[in-house]
Amino acid sequence: MSLLQVEQVSHKFNSKRLFKTNNQSNNVLHDVSFSIEEGSCLGLIGTSGAGKTTLGKVILGIQRPQHGKVLFQGHDIYNVDKATQRKLRRDLQVVFQDSYSSVNPRMTAEQIIMEPLENYEKLTIGERRSKVVSLLERVGLSEKDLKKFPYQFSGGQLQRINIARAISLKPKLIVLDESVSSLDMVTQSLILELLKELKVDFGLSYLFITHDIKAAFSISDALGVLEKGELIEYYESKDEFFHSRNPVILRMRESILAEHPRFRSLTKNVKMV
């Protein structure tokens, strides 16, 4: 049994406008099916407006899809009793792109990280403190950051705190929705390294949603491509991406920037589309 199974999910947002009746079909998601195995990472790439974030929300249980099912550990997450749902939520965590808006600005780092734990476990003050310190150290921060507020951290540090919060309950699956996209190159590669380590240490699975092919490549095992709400390509092994003849993939591959000036395509024979 796969850890997560997404079965034929379709979703549509109603376009009832105030002054216009616009009945264009705007399927945000159309018949999306895939699964994630335990301990693996699925990278989901797509351009903006492809429905990546909506799919993430569907999986997290925030957005009920109009058709289809999401099975997490064998349970349909939109159709279970409260107690099971509570258990499932514990195993399903998320890290968003914007680290500042995912934390409460009036909480300290300690409070932020402890919030999910307090929901599920009864801990003494001593246990609590040592738990938070070990989590902070695991993500590369230190004990002196305990009492700091979000504005005292940089974007990369705050993203580390978000990650610490996500792993505090030892979940099975973490949805990473553009988690490294707004960070600069150096911070991005450090966070990616951290995520890879944590995946091994805690036996985590990831759903890595991004538009950045290079980032998706460095962390994922399997790769899916979402285009206009449809999962147009799915690769068990990410290298298949380079052999696909799908025109959308060809265009995507063309847009990847050179990694060395020797391979640059822009400055020589410039051709406009």
Place this chain on the structure above:
Amino acid sequence: MMETKDQYILNVRDLNVQVKTAEGMSTLVRNINFGMKKGQVLGLVGESGSGKTVTSMSILQLLNRKNMNIQGSITLKNKELNGLKEKELREFRGKEIAFIMQNPMNAFTPVFTIGQQLVETIRSHTTLNKKQAKELAIDVMQSVNLPDPEIIFKNYPFQLSGGMLQRVMIAMAACLHPSVIIADEPTTALDLHNQLLVLRLLERIRSEYGTSILLISHDLGVISEMADDVMVMQNGQIIETANVFDLFDNPQHEYTKRLLRTRPTLYFKKQPYTYML
């Protein structure tokens, strides 16, 4: 770099920027020296907080001078910019030096149409009348491959996507054929395909008008595609300046080496996949 000053369009010497804080003056960037030749694309790389944006903003004197202290010399075609009055600076901004911001959504006024903002820029620097300015505006929008420029002309910024807005901003920057364009992370907010379109545009502006471009980015992919020379910045200082090929093949500074080593890559068995096909 013992060449004569005159061959540089834009010349920055001994730039120091300090900001007033509760604990006294704090230095943001120090000892910045560089020159830009005609038609050159100069890349500026560094992580966030390294002073890239402060450097670019100080060239156009966009920083708040009440609590910032800008020292050093910034010359454009041998004219000193540092310390000019607002009124005199306005002559340069938009006409001689154009600025492309990172976030196109925030760079436009939401209450005016795209057309009004383009025409305002054009008319404040030329003697064209309204009709001619509109023609020019539509012309440049066409040249950046925007579909239906007539319709976009009447649209408000929020009606366009980020990629389109960024192209409008480039059109605005290019319409008066400035000698220098400062592009501060021009593609960071865009997705892959739009990123390519925007970079192609910048390249075309450079080759058509001989504009020098200061390209600020933390993305080494952008730098390797576009730049002729690269400066690497760390903690407010330029630690390495080199030709782009030398920098990628033979980085000198430890930090540059680390930067190149740690970036996410598609390389597999040391063979670049992208170019095997």
